[in-house]
Amino acid sequence: MDVSTRTEGIVEQSETPPGKPVVVVDDLHVDYKVHATGKRAKNSRRKLLTPTRGLSSVHALRGVSFTAYENESIGVIGSNGSGKSTLMRAIVGLTPPSKGAVYASSRPNMLGIGAALIPDLSGEKNIILGGLALGLPKERIKQLQEEIIEFAELENFIDLPMRTYSSGMQARLKFAIAVARDHEILIVDEALAVGDRRFRQRSEDRIRGIRENAGTVFLVSHSMKSIADTCSRVIWLNQGQLMMDGGPEEVIEAYQGSKGQPDD
Amino acid sequence: MNAADFAAENNLHRVGARPPLHRYLQEMWERRDFAITMAKFKIEANNQKNRLGMLWIGLSPVLTAAVYGVVFGVLQGDRRPDNFASFIIAGVFLFQYFTNTMNNGAKSIVSNRALVQSLAFPRMTLPMATVVQQLLNVTVIISVMYVILFVLGNPIKLSWLLIVPLVVIMTVFNAGVALFMSRLTAHTRDITQLLPIINRFFFYSSGVLFPIDRILSSFPALLQVYDFHPIYEFLVIGRGVLLQGYTVPSEYWWYASGWAALLLIIGTVTFWAAEESYGRVD
Numbered sequence: 012m013d014v015s016t017r018t019e020g021i022v023e024q025s026e027t028p029p030g031k032p033v034v035v036v037d038d039l040h041v042d043y044k045v046h047a048t049g050k051r052a053k054n055s056r057r058k059l060l061t062p063t064r065g066l067s068s069v070h071a072l073r074g075v076s077f078t079a080y081e082n083e084s085i086g087v088i089g090s091n092g093s094g095k096s097t098l099m100r101a102i103v104g105l106t107p108p109s110k111g112a113v114y115a116s117s118r119p120n121m122l123g124i125g126a127a128l129i130p131d132l133s134g135e136k137n138i139i140l141g142g143l144a145l146g147l148p149k150e151r152i153k154q155l156q157e158e159i160i161e162f163a164e165l166e167n168f169i170d171l172p173m174r175t176y177s178s179g180m181q182a183r184l185k186f187a188i189a190v191a192r193d194h195e196i197l198i199v200d201e202a203l204a205v206g207d208r209r210f211r212q213r214s215e216d217r218i219r220g221i222r223e224n225a226g227t228v229f230l231v232s233h234s235m236k237s238i239a240d241t242c243s244r245v246i247w248l249n250q251g252q253l254m255m256d257g258g259p260e261e262v263i264e265a266y267q268g269s270k271g272q273p274d275d
Numbered sequence: 276m277n278a279a280d281f282a283a284e285n286n287l288h289r290v291g292a293r294p295p296l297h298r299y300l301q302e303m304w305e306r307r308d309f310a311i312t313m314a315k316f317k318i319e320a321n322n323q324k325n326r327l328g329m330l331w332i333g334l335s336p337v338l339t340a341a342v343y344g345v346v347f348g349v350l351q352g353d354r355r356p357d358n359f360a361s362f363i364i365a366g367v368f369l370f371q372y373f374t375n376t377m378n379n380g381a382k383s384i385v386s387n388r389a390l391v392q393s394l395a396f397p398r399m400t401l402p403m404a405t406v407v408q409q410l411l412n413v414t415v416i417i418s419v420m421y422v423i424l425f426v427l428g429n430p431i432k433l434s435w436l437l438i439v440p441l442v443v444i445m446t447v448f449n450a451g452v453a454l455f456m457s458r459l460t461a462h463t464r465d466i467t468q469l470l471p472i473i474n475r476f477f478f479y480s481s482g483v484l485f486p487i488d489r490i491l492s493s494f495p496a497l498l499q500v501y502d503f504h505p506i507y508e509f510l511v512i513g514r515g516v517l518l519q520g521y522t523v524p525s526e527y528w529w530y531a532s533g534w535a536a537l538l539l540i541i542g543t544v545t546f547w548a549a550e551e552s553y554g555r556v557d
Contacts, residue, residue, distance in 0.1 A: 032285045037278035076278070104291025105392055105554035113290040114282030118395055126389035131320040140316055143309035144394055 030081040033116045033196055033227050034102060040110035041072040041097050071097040073251040074111070084218065084228040086242035086259065088235070088266055094251040095231045099198045102229065119196035119229075120145070122189045130174035134165055134184055137173050141188040155191045162213070163187035183210055190217050197221055200231040215241050235263050291395075293550040300543075303397040310400045314408035332412050333419035340367040347484040356486040361427045361518050366483040368420045369513045372413045372442075373449055373506055374474050379405040380453020381470060384461040384553055391554050398553045399546055402457040406450045413442060420517075429519050437516040440528075444535045445509055451538030454546040461553055481506035502527075505534040 044067075072094045079085055087095050100106040102113050103121045127144035128137040138159050142152035160169050163183040165176075173181060190197075199218065218241055222228050232238050238245060238259060245262035247255040249269075255262050282289075294302065322328040344363040348355060356362045383401040384391060391398060417438060425431060460466045481487075481504060491498045501507055502524075508531045515523030 032281075032287065035278055035282045035285075035287055037282075100392065100554070102290065103395055104551075105395065107291060107551050107554070112279070114278070114287035115290045116285070116287050118290065120395070121393055126387075126393045129316055129320045131323050132316055136316060136319075140309075140312055143306075143312050144390075144396065146306065146309075146396065149308050 031116075032078050033081050034079040034119065035114040036075055036077050036079075036098075036102065036111075037114070038111035039072050039075045039098070039101060039108050039113060040070070041094075041101055041106055042109040043069040043071055071251055072101065072108075075248070075251070075253050076111075077246060077253065077256055079227055079229075081227060082222060083244055084222045084230060084242045086238035086245040087229060087231045087248065088233075088238060088245060088263070089248035089254075090270075092250075093248040095248055096200055097251075098248065099200050099229060099231055102196075103198060115196060117195045119198055120189075120194050121198045121200065122186065128173060128185070131172055133171060134160075134163075134169040134173055134176070137184065138188055141185070142191065145189070145192055147192050151192075159184075159187045159191050162190075162217075164210075179207065179210075186214060190214075190221065193224060194221055194226055194228075196227045196229075198229045198231075211237070235267065239263060291551055293547070296544070296547055299397060299399070299547055299550070303399045303403070306396055306400045309396070310404040311407055313400075313404045314411060317404075317408055318411060329415070332415045336368050336371050336416055337419065337423070339371070340364050343367060343484055351485060354489070356489070357520050358427075358429070358518050361424055361429055362486075362514065363484065364420060364423055364427070365514045365517050366510050368416055369441075369445070369510055370478060370481065370483045370506065372409065372416070372445060373452075373509070374477070375412070376406055376409040376449035377452050377456060378470055378474070379409065380449070381456035381460045382467065383453070384457045385464065385467070398550055399454065399543075402453045402546070403450065406446065406453055409449070410442075410446055417442070424517055429517065432516075434516040438513070441509065441512050441516070441531075444528075444531050447535040447539050448505060448509075448531075451535070451540070451542035454542030455538070458546045458549050462549070477506050480504070481510055483510065503530060505531065505538075508534070 075094075075098060087098065089095050097106060099121065101108055102115070103119050104113070105121070127141055129140065132140075135156070138156055139149075139152055142155065143149070147155070160166055163180075163186070165180060165184060168176065168180065173184070176184070197218075215237060218228055218230070228241075230238060230241055242259050245255075245257065245259045246253065247262050247266050255265055293299070318332075322331070325331055327334065340363050344360060347363070348359060380402045383405045384398065387401050391401070421435065456466070456470075487501055487507060488498060491501070508527045511521075512523050512527050512531060514521045515527075
């Protein structure tokens with residue numbers, strides 16, 4: 012893999028000269044080994060205890076390479092199953108690559124705070140738990156608490172158990188906790204699709220704010236509007252491969268041009 | 276210039292790479308507030324689901340001990356050990372501490388899969404959180420045990436305080452077992468099916484309900500092997516310091532501590548070695 016040519020390619024595509032590289036994705040392959048269940052269309056005369064029963068390999072990423080720079084916000088687009096989420100999980104280090112590697116200046120964070128929270132507990136306690144899960148010290152969470160509640164617009168409900176919240180309220184709380192800390196590299200996977208229009212607006216503002224604080228943001232979304240509004244660069248994945256990497260207008264245009272064809 | 280050199284030149288590190296053991300432990304220590312808070316909140320959330328709430332932490336071992344006490348009291352007839360009711364209480368209460376930590380610890384990665392797949396933190400935090408959770412529970416359980424043993428006519432002795440070092444030794448041992456088992460179950464889900472059997476093996480082999488030394492009195496060689504059965508050691512120590520008419524062979528304290536240290540080292544190293552793989556989706 013020759014990085015220098017790839018870097019030049021990126022320079023050509025983006026209007027501003029790149030700053031310090033923060034994430035290097037090098038020839039990344041990810042395979043999933045899946046125990047398929049259910050009946051296969053062909054070859055269905057299998058015995059129950061056959062050891063190789065339905066073990067199939069899914070090649071989710073097939074050699075993706077790119078370099079992300081400081082201050083960039085990169086939109087990741089592609090149809091369902093194109094490997095967007097797998098790529099993001101590999102960048103965070105949650106999914107080990109089967110080949111290739113991801114290098115980063117600091118450990119990237121994913122906006123996936125929801126899994127750490129306990130639905131039976133109040134919003135207030137979940138703010139503490141979520142903050143600790145993100146690695147914030149206890150004192151800092153206490154300072155941020157008001158701000159989080161205010162951003163999530165949950166002033167009147169913060170003492171109630173989280174399971175009583177509407178799905179929009181839960182999503183707002185999770186987003187508010189996750190963006191409360193400063194992220195050097197942040198990955199936002201579909202999170203902006205939640206909440207009403209006003210909250211979406213404020214979320215996008217917040218993400219721009221992170222970028223302005225010398226952060227790098229990856230944004231996975233099916234909403235071309237929020238990608239075009241927030242991102243300075245767009246990566247288009249198709250069936251685990253990098254189709255295009257460049258400015259938002261041209262990539263989104265090319266992607267939308269390809270849509271409507273049978274493979275989408 | 277290849278990508279690895281390019282990354283190194285710009286001071287980038289491979290993401291998800293397992294840090295060396297000492298750094299890993301340090302990172303986990305920095306997350307101790309997360310583990311402790313998660314343990315406390317889990318207890319709170321569990322208790323909210325039941326009407327009797329916190330009471331169940333003490334009530335559940337009492338009821339278990341009552342059932343076993345009646346059944347095995349009848350079965351053993353006049354071959355019952357001395358001070359039978361207290362014997363059962365001490366045995367069941369202490370054994371449950373081990374078995375609860377092993378079960379919950381073993382499932383700690385599997386049952387938090389969503390969390391493991393969405394946030395990056397030292398995974399050891401999860402089994403350790405269950406160890407803390409059980410340690411918090413056991414403080415309640417032991418206070419209940421003190422009350423019951425007193426009511427059953429065991430005089431309060433200074434040696435009752437020796438339960439504290441015993442709990443420390445058991446906690447270290449349990450942590451090692453929990454770490455080891457959680458790695459096994461994370462890779463081979465089938466182990467969860469084996470857990471009840473492993474539990475039963477330890478339950479019946481460590482003399483929770485009957486006096487091993489009396490049953491094996493005609494096999495002195497086997498009895499010597501029992502000197503090195505860790506859970507048997509815990510129960511002998513527990514009964515020795517608590518009950519009227521029982522004593523602790525002093526070497527048992529050393530054997531038990533040795534087991535605890537050994538298991539903690541094995542568990543920690545085994546768990547750490549697979550750190551990169553716990554988030555795998557398969």
